[in-house]
Amino acid sequence: MCLTTEMLALFLNMLDPAIIETHADRIAIHAQLQTTIWEPKADLWCTDGRHPERLVEAN
Structure with a gap:
């Protein structure tokens, strides 16, 4: 997903x-x-969204 600044x-x-x-x-x-x-790509800021390796256990 990408968003403008x-x-x-x-x-x-x-x-x-x-x-x-x-x-x-x-x-x-x-x-x-x-x-x-979120990382800049041209004139937009983009994220890859959910990544299982980035999930953390909720307390």
Whole structure:
């Protein structure tokens, strides 16, 4: 899935800032069940979505 920078910013503004980790080349969202990585591709930010290897056990 890909979003424009503006749409990604709107999405991130709805989340708890404590679960967002930003870097120059990616944004990581550390949710309860998994970490999702968003990466820039041309003018969009894209994620591969769910990855079983990224799932963590819920407490």
